[in-house]
Amino acid sequence: xxxxxxxxxxxxxxxKEIVRTFQAPKGMHDILPVxxxxxxxxxxxxxxxxxxYGFGRLEPPVLEFADLYNKTxxxxxxxxxxxxxxxxxxxxxxxxxxxxYTPGMARAxxxxxxxxxxxxxxxxxxGPVFRHDRPQLGRYRQFTxxxxxxxxxxxxxxxxxxxxxxxxxxxxxxxxxxxxxxINSIGCRVCRPIYKKQLTNYYKAHEKDLCEDCKKxxxxxxxxxxxxxxxxxxxxxxxAPNFLDKLCSMCTQHFKSVLEYLEEVSIVYELDNHLVxxxxxxxxxxxxxxxxxxxxxxxxxAGGGRYDYLMETIxxxxxxxxxxxxxxxxxxxxxxxxEIAPPARAAKRVFLAHAGDLAKKKAFGVLKMxxxxxxxxxxxLAKESLGNQLKVADKEGISIAxxxxxxEIYEKSIIIRDLKTGLQEAIPQEKLVDEIKKRxx
RNA sequence: GCGUCUCUAGCUUAAUGGUAAAGCUCUUCUCUGUGGCAGAAGCGAUACGGGUUCGAUUCCCGUGAGACGCCCCA
Numbered sequence: 361x362x363x364x365x366x367x368x369x370x371x372x373x374x375x376k377e378i379v380r381t382f383q384a385p386k387g388m389h390d391i392l393p394v395x396x397x398x399x400x401x402x403x404x405x406x407x408x409x410x411x412x413y414g415f416g417r418l419e420p421p422v423l424e425f426a427d428l429y430n431k432t433x434x435x436x437x438x439x440x441x442x443x444x445x446x447x448x449x450x451x452x453x454x455x456x457x458x459x460x461y462t463p464g465m466a467r468a469x470x471x472x473x474x475x476x477x478x479x480x481x482x483x484x485x486x487g488p489v490f491r492h493d494r495p496q497l498g499r500y501r502q503f504t505x506x507x508x509x510x511x512x513x514x515x516x517x518x519x520x521x522x523x524x525x526x527x528x529x530x531x532x533x534x535x536x537x538x539x540x541x542x543i544n545s546i547g548c549r550v551c552r553p554i555y556k557k558q559l560t561n562y563y564k565a566h567e568k569d570l571c572e573d574c575k576k577x578x579x580x581x582x583x584x585x586x587x588x589x590x591x592x593x594x595x596x597x598x599x600a601p602n603f604l605d606k607l608c609s610m611c612t613q614h615f616k617s618v619l620e621y622l623e624e625v626s627i628v629y630e631l632d633n634h635l636v637x638x639x640x641x642x643x644x645x646x647x648x649x650x651x652x653x654x655x656x657x658x659x660x661x662a663g664g665g666r667y668d669y670l671m672e673t674i675x676x677x678x679x680x681x682x683x684x685x686x687x688x689x690x691x692x693x694x695x696x697x698x699e700i701a702p703p704a705r706a707a708k709r710v711f712l713a714h715a716g717d718l719a720k721k722k723a724f725g726v727l728k729m730x731x732x733x734x735x736x737x738x739x740x741l742a743k744e745s746l747g748n749q750l751k752v753a754d755k756e757g758i759s760i761a762x763x764x765x766x767x768e769i770y771e772k773s774i775i776i777r778d779l780k781t782g783l784q785e786a787i788p789q790e791k792l793v794d795e796i797k798k799r800x801x
Numbered sequence: 802g803c804g805u806c807u808c809u810a811g812c813u814u815a816a817u818g819g820u821a822a823a824g825c826u827c828u829u830c831u832c833u834g835u836g837g838c839a840g841a842a843g844c845g846a847u848a849c850g851g852g853u854u855c856g857a858u859u860c861c862c863g864u865g866a867g868a869c870g871c872c873c874c875a
Contacts, residue, residue, distance in 0.1 A: 383866075438873045442802075460875085489875080494802080496869060505875060573872075589871085638873060648875095660875065687875025715834045748829085750836035765834055779836070 387493070387501025397702040398692045405533040406486055406506050409526055415484040415508055420464035422488065423447075426456035431673050432463040434640025436580045443491040457490035461507050462641070462667065462683055463674070469511050470676045480513025480680075486688075498658030498690040506530070507664075509683030517614050520645045520666060520682050521621030527649060527662045527684055528627050534691060535700045536651065539661070541627060543647040544603070544635040545615040546583065549669065551608035552643070556582055558601045566596050586634040602633050611644055618645055641667040645682065651694045658693050662686035708800050709736040711753035711779075715746045715765035723764045726774070726789075733793045735800075753779060760799055762792070 384390060391399065410417065426446050433440045445457040458464055465483060468474075474481045486506045495501060508526050510519045524541065531539055547555060560582045567575065571590040578585065586597060607615065622629055629647075637646045646665035651658065664684020671679035695702070712730070714723040720741055730737045740752040746763070753761050763775040763784075774792055776799075777784035787795055 386866085443873080491874075493873070494871095495867090496871095499874075503875065507875095587873090658875085663875065685875060690875055713835080717833095743833090745830095745833040746835055747832055748836090749833095752836085754836045761836080763835070767834080775835090777835075782836090784835085 385501070387495040387499075389500060389502070395692070398695060399688070401534065401702040402506065402688050402691060403486065405530060406484070409529055409533065410484045410508070413482065413508075413522065413526055415482040415526075417485065418465060418468055418483045419485055419487060420458075420461070420468045422458055422490075423455045424458055424464050424467065426454045428463045428467055428674065429456055429459060432466070432639075432641050432670050433460065434581075437638050437640055439491060439638060443493050445490050445492055459491050460489055460639070461485050461487075461505055461685060462509065462639075463670070465507075465509050465683070466511065466667075466670050466676075466679075466681065467674060470671065470674070475512055475679075480519065481511045482508070483511065484508045498687070498693045500689055504688035505685040506688055507683055507685035509681065511681045511683075512679050515614070515668060515680035517617035517645075518621055519680075520614075520618045521625070521627075523664065523682050523684050524618075524622060524627060524647060525625055527664075527686060530686060531649070531661070531691075534695060536661075536691065536694055536698070538652045540650045540652055541622075541629045541647060542632040542635050542650060543619075543622075543629045543645065544632050545607055545611055545618075545644050546603060546636060546642060546646055546665075547607050547611050548643050551606060551611055555601070555603050555606045558606065559583070559585070562600055563596065569593075569596060581640075583636045584638070587636045587638075597634065604631070604633050614644055637663065637665060641670040641673070643668050647684070649686075651690075658687075658690045661690045661694060709738050709756070709758050710760040710762060710796055710800075711750075711756070711758045712737050712739045712741075712762045712764065713746055713749035713753065714741055715763065719764045719766060719769060722769055726762075726764060726792075730793065730796070735793070735796055750779075760796065762796075 409415075426444065429440050429444060435441060439459045444459045447455055447457075449455060465485065469481060469483075484507060487504065488502050489505050490502050492501055493499060508523055510523060513519065524543075528541070531537075546552065560578060563570065563574075563578055563582060563585055567578070569592045570578070570585070571588065571593055574585045574588050574590070574593050585593060586600065588594070588597075604615075619629065632648075635646055635648060637648075642665040644666040646663075648660050648663040651661050662684055664682070666680075666682045668678065668680045670681060671677060694700075710730070712723055712727055714720040723739070723741055727737055727739060727741075738753065738756055738758060740749045743749050743752070746765075750761060759778065759780050761777045761779050763777060765775075768774050768786065768789075771786070772789050773786040774789050775784050775786050776792070776795060778799075
């Protein structure tokens with residue numbers, strides 16, 4: 361006997377080990393029912409804004425050709441070089457799980473000739489993206505981006521401001537206050553090369569004081585030196601030439617207008633001439649929204665910018681475009697850190713309990729009938745005791761219970777019980793739907 | 802990719818170099834014709850592997866997982 365028990369224990373252990381190997385992969389998370397209210401809130405806020413601003417949803421596939429990202433986001437960028445999930449198909453194609461949406465949106469725009477539907481095209485999306493990075497607070501390997509993009513149309517700064525306004529509204533809708541908009545312009549293909557050269561020259565003169573990373577970036581993307589947090593590099597930053605002084609007149613005018621539009625709708629911004637962003641395709645306006653954190657809060661919750669040259673790099677025409685994305689998990693992290701509760705879902709459900717085997721069978725039919733009438737019904741029909749069934753109803757916070765027993769079946773009636781007051785009455789079954797609808801109002 | 806810390810039931814926490822205690826949760830019963838309360842019972846854990854030791858959950862090493870920070874980003 362004892363030996364048998366020991367064997368059972370051994371067996372249990374082995375089974376557990378097998379289960380343990382199937383954890384969710386690193387940085388991937390289950391979104392549980394308890395957290396659903398946050399997601400519902402974010403999804404509905406996003407859809408409401410899309411409707412209000414006239415954006416249509418476009419969902420490109422999760423997989424794209426890896427080259428799409430290599431060419432646009434930049435092979436040197438961390439997102440592509442270090443964090444992209446790349447896979448080879450049986451047919452020999454090299455695909456990538458999208459590390460961001462923007463290139464896919466541009467590709468879809470071109471492939472489906474959306475320009476023929478009118479310009480600009482205002483599009484939004486909401487879905488998973490993947491980056492093989494080390495997880496930490498507000499950062500996962502699979503996470504959810506919510507983005508708005510305005511593609512084509514005139515290169516008008518009003519679109520830049522509109523995108524920013526949408527994200528400002530999104531934060532407002534989620535009751536997230538106390539955030540900072542950081543904004544900068546990184547010029548166009550006319551003025552950026554000139555600035556880059558000046559910047560390179562400046563840093564070359566101080567190369568010995570730079571950190572290793574910056575030495576590397578100096579050759580490939582000198583703008584990123586402005587973003588470095590190494591102490592010695594930070595010191596050099598102070599005297600580095602300021603891009604805002606070096607913008608060409610077109611870019612200066614564009615940027616000035618963006619800021620004026622923002623002022624028009626009372627969006628407060630903070631100029632940050634070190635804001636560069638790690639993706640190659642950006643030009644002119646770039647921005648980021650930071651939740652001003654107490655500890656336990658993620659910093660950046662949304663970011664984006666203009667990418668006028670992206671379409672060109674994948675074989676399209678020069679097409680002005682601006683867009684941005686927010687991280688849903690980060691928004692939720694901020695909401696949780698600040699104890700912003702999403703609205704509790706209205707629990708307007710009824711509960712159906714049975715008493716006895718025959719009633720159990722009939723109750724199954726009643727359930728189906730009620731649900732066909734659009735009434736949300738909970739049950740615990742598998743429990744035999746009426747008491748235990750009502751216990752479940754109580755735990756779920758339900759206010760109306762229906763009780764069906766032998767007696768009611770013969771009388772073609774059903775008991776409707778108010779769980780808050782304890783008052784109950786038997787009513788004819790054919791009046792049940794109307795009575796429930798009346799009481800739920 | 803680099804660094805720091807953590808690991809006892811589903812959750813929160815105890816304890817000990819002698820094989821683990823509790824609260825909450827969950828299941829059932831008291832109570833298959835009436836829930837909340839109460840009482841009782843039950844399920845259920847020292848992440849894994851190795852070392853030291855008569856004996857390790859405790860000490861040491863490794864692995865794993867997680868959290869957080871850096872880089873970068875949403």
